[in-house]
Amino acid sequence: MQRLVTAELDLDLGSSVDLIFQITAAQQVPVVSEELTFTQGERVYTPTEIVDQSGSRLHRLMGEAGRLEVRYRATVEGQMAASRTSDLEAITYLRPSRYCQSDEVFSQARRQFKGLHGYELIAAVSDFVATSTTYTPGLSQGTDSAVTTLMTGQGVCRDYAHVVIALLRAMDMPARYAACFAPGLRPMDFHAVAEAYHDGAWYVIDATRLANRRSLVRIATGRDAADCAFLSYHGGYVGLARMRVDAAVLPDDVSGEGLQTQPVRAEASDPAADDPASLVQLS
Known part of the structure; x- marks a missing residue:
């Protein structure tokens, strides 16, 4: 399966500012071609690339006052190879984190999902969050946590992921944010999902049911949204003047088979074609 992903950001910088981006495909993703540019008028910035322990790629630069244009375009083909999860990593994803307070939802999780383990637990938590939360763009805040979302019953993809992660961790299943x-x-936007660690593998949970999990392309992985922000900055003012994100499944480039590949392309990007009860690993 071949996918084309793009991101465009126009930033207004008020002064010299330290910028850190996470907008590219992760290190392990099978990228066929890729282009990332940072321009300001005639000036072209060359960022420093930093790869974290999970393979997330951070691009850092010191921007100057003015309009900064960020452009990313990549073609991805196939699925990334699964990497081994260390004991330390699994322990990290069992602990409470800033937006996933598994200690605060411990009692609720233990009552609601008592006796469930493995696949049954993953399915039950996914169904609960999907049915108890309403997708409401623009109403949740960037500081909302799993506890907030459980109380309000509304949020966007990051909020759904945080609730899933907090509940799974409370049930002693490692869970992380992607x-x-x-x-x-x-x-269309950057998307967020949860991943649960079961029987030696990570399985993706998208309780929003808004995307087909088989076509997702990983950008960043962490404890919660704080580890995976598409932009963070220090030391100055940054205004987001424009942002456009796009992703599409492309037809296979095989002569004479165009009519056959079109249905495959449509199904791979159709959320309705994804059975939420199935176990899927994120590419």
Whole structure:
């Protein structure tokens, strides 16, 4: 399966500012071609790339006052190879974190999912969050946590992921946050999902049901949204003047088979074609 992903950001910088981006496909993703540019008028910035322990790629630069244009475009083909999870990593994803306070939802999780383990637990938590939360763009705040979302019953993809992660951790199942490109997502944006560690593998949970998990492209992985922000900055003012994200599944480039590949392309990017009860690993 071949996917095309793009991101465009126009930033207004008020002064010299330290910028850190996470908008590219992760290190392990099978990228066929890729272009990332940072321009300001005639000036072209060369960022420093930093790869964290999970393979997330951070691009850092010191921007100057003015309009900074960020452009990213990549073609991805196939699935990334699964990497081994260390004992330390699994322990890290069992602990409470800033937006996933598994200690605060411990009692609720233990009452609601008592006796469930493994696949049954993953399915039950996914269904609970999907049915108890309403997708409401623009109403949740960037500081909302899993506890906030459980109380309000509304949020966006990051909020759904935080609730899933907090509940799974409270049930002693390692869980983590993943930012990704999502073909077929509406409204199109950077997307967020949860991953649960079961029987030696990570399985993706998208309780929003707004994307087909088989076509997702990983950007960043972490404890929660604080580890996976598409932009963080220090030391100055930054205004987001424009942002456009897109992702699509491309037809296979095989002569004479175009009519056959079109249905495959449509299904791979159709959220309705994804059975939420199935176990899927994020590419």
